[in-house]
Amino acid sequence: GSASRDRLRIAIQKSGRLAEPARSLLAACGLSWRESRDRLFCYGESLPVDLLLVRDDDIPGLIADGVCDLGIVGRNELDEQAAGRARIGLAPAYRELRGLGFGQCRLMLAVPEDWDWQGPRQLQGLRIATSYPAILAAWLERQGIQAQVVELSGSVEIAPRLGTADLICDLVSSGATLRANQLKPVETLLESEAVLAGPAQGFDDARAGLAQMLLRRMDGVLQLKDRKLLMFNAPRESLPALQRLLRDAGPLIELPAENGEVALQTMCESAAVSWQRLEELERAGARGLMVLAVERTLS
Ligand code: ATP
Ligand code: MG
The missing domain is CATH 3.40.190.10 (Periplasmic binding protein-like II)
Structure with a gap:
């Protein structure tokens, strides 16, 4: 306490x-x-x-x-x-x-590249090196497999080459470290961030x-995170075409504007407002396109 x-x-x-x-x-x-x-x-x-x-x-x-x-x-x-x-x-x-x-990564089992992986049953009786002995032991128990957990605090990926373990259970993000050690990932125990x-x-x-x-x-x-506010004006008759182009954005909010135009705004993923997308919107009638960073929101 x-x-x-x-x-x-x-x-x-x-x-x-x-x-x-x-x-x-x-x-x-x-x-x-x-x-x-x-x-x-x-x-x-x-x-x-x-x-x-x-x-x-x-x-x-x-x-x-x-x-x-x-x-x-x-x-x-x-x-x-x-x-x-x-x-x-x-x-x-x-x-x-x-x-x-x-900080996304996965806790994975990785085996020597030349193994023919056929599933967890294959682990029976083998030695697995890891810095995550408790998660690994709980997983092995759920799978009903008896294997030996070899606890190492670092450099887990070299254990198979040193002969201290047959395979490893370690964090993987790009997979480059595994490849450099002639290992391949085969099972995910945990999706982490x-x-x-x-x-x-x-x-x-x-x-x-x-x-x-x-x-x-x-x-x-x-x-x-990664959200932008998109604002623009457009003649009312272009609205359906613009809405089609912005299917993947949030709801399109209409604000009053002058001389037959509408002012529009929507929140969307950064990826949805690429230069290419802005050019497409412009061809469909949008004017004064602006993409704004959103600082804060309380909801
Ligand atoms: P400390 O000195 O604080 O103990 P550390 O060496 O244990 O540092 P880092 O290597 O900085 O820790 O990793 C911190 C966390 O980053 C990991 O626990 C994991 O959640 C995450 N992470 C993301 N990608 C990876 C990766 N490829 N390898 C290791 N950790 C990763
Ligand atoms: Mg640490």
């Missing part, structure tokens, strides 16, 4: 893949900090929300122990530690509050309101 506090404390990765995107996300939510000399603790200036910069492995434990209130960490790390806790009979002390849309994690039980002090406000802002930021 966590002691009562009137400031919210968020743990993020100090350096590594999630460090920069986590800070940008929190900054987009209106947070700013005074940097400390040791760069381990950042005091919140705009709001009573402080940052703790740590190794990602430490984040689930910091939340479980109530040292931090929230954390931004890979689902892989969060689930691994939850599975590890479950194995020794501990309750899950934290939960995933939001998927954050960055960075997540916002919080305590299993909510807060009962000033932190409750702060956490709620932060979540609402974060939802606004996540909703707007």
Whole structure:
């Protein structure tokens, strides 16, 4: 359980893949900090929300122990530690509050390239190297397979060549590391991304309101990710053709305009308002096309 506090404390990765995107996300939510000399603790200036910069492995434990209130960490790390806790009979002390849309990767089984993969049954009696022993053990159990889990903290992908394991279970994003080690991915155990994690039980002090406000802002930021506002004018008779071109956009909102024209606006994915699309809209009668970045939304 966590002691009562009137400031919210968020743990993020100090350096590594999630460090920069986590800070940008929190900054987009209106947070700013005074940097400390040791760069381990950042005091919140705009709001009573402080940052703790740590190794990602430490984040689930910091939340479980109530040292931090929230954390931004890979689902892989969060689930691994939850599975590890479950194995020794501990309750899950934290939960995933939001998927954050960055740090995507998969926890996968990968086998030597020359294997003829025929499915999980093939794993019976083999040795699998991984940094995710608890997730792997739980998966093997569900599959009804007995295999030996070889726990390694790093360089898992060289284990088959060293002869310390027959195959591996590791994080994969592009697959380049696997290819460089003559391995191929064959099964996905977990689809992962960075997540916002919080305590299993909510807060009962000033932190409750702060956490709620932060979540609402974060939802606004996540909703707007890659969204643009498209605005233009057009003669009323071009409307059906323009609507057809904008099928993949949000609802087209009509605003009053002058001399037989309509003013239109719609929210859409950035990809839906490429230069080519704007040129097509122009040929169909649109004038004064504008694509605007959307800063904030509250809904
Ligand atoms: P730390 O020093 O904080 O322990 P780390 O080496 O454990 O750092 P990183 O390599 O920075 O961690 O990865 C952090 C997270 O990024 C991973 O836990 C995972 O969720 C995500 N990630 C995305 N793509 C990959 C990938 N290809 N390999 C490893 N992690 C990835
Ligand atoms: Mg780590």
